[in-house]
Amino acid sequence: MKQTSNTAIVLRYANYHEQDRMLTLFSPTRGRVEAVARGCRKPKSHLLSASELFSLGDYELFEKNGRATVIGFTPIESFYPLRSDFDRLTCGVYLLALCEAAVQPGAQEQDLFMLLLHTLSRLAFTDQPWEGLVTGFLHNYAACQGMRPRLRHCIRCGRRVEDGEAACFDLREGGLVCADHGAEGLPRLLPAERRFLRHAEETPASQWLADAERTPPLSVMRQYVEARLEMPLRARLPEVER
Ligand SMILES: [Zn+2]
Secondary structure: OEEEEEEEEEEEEEEEOOOEEEEEEEEOOOEEEEEEEOOOOOOOOOOOHHHOOOOEEEEEEEEEOOEEEEEEEEEEEOOHHHHHOHHHHHHHHHHHHHHHHHOOEOOOOHHHHHHHHHHHHHHHHOOOOHHHHHHHHHHHHHHHOOOOOEOOEOOOOOOEOOOOOOEEEEOOOOEEEEOOOOOOOOOEOOHHHHHHHHHHHHOOHHHOOOEOOEOOOHHHHHHHHHOOOOOOOOOOOOOOOO
16 A cells, blocks of 8 residues: 555546546556546546546555555646647547557656657647647657667668658558669658658657658558557547648
């Protein structure tokens, strides 16, 4: 029996009984934590704001026999503006679902946690198009999972693919294929799309920028990442994909 304090964000919840919720929390130092928020659906509950999707804060947990109960909450951020834009909300839920698919109980996931917070902040508080934000997230998420796409050399022959050159992307192998090496049936990855991915790899998430020189290859990255998940994803992106 112990009491712990944990900075965490709500990835998911499930209602049960009349007024309770089971929260799936993501902590950068403890990975996935399941915790009960008792009475949190009562209108005057002090845990009301602790038990919503995207709630980021310090969770006081009472832990006994492997079960955790939320006994206190200090809010940090709720990413509230996401609620007023359906596409951006849908993207936010998609990012939470990707984290849920990756984060194991007890895992240290500082990089993924910060990537999630920075991307949600930009979805909620800037008007930067969501396609670029989600693509940058997917690319760095893949890197956090040890499956960083190879974007500089052909994975068949090892030759460096120059900046203006045509190339395709092998979704199964996770890397570029040059024009000489049987790109049949593979999606193309245009120079401007490769520039975007390299930029998202080299720049902190708070500074990613899509512009005329850098196009986010959303569809390719989505297919690449989703095909590698060990469980079906609970969320989908908005319909319009570029
Ligand atoms: Zn090649």
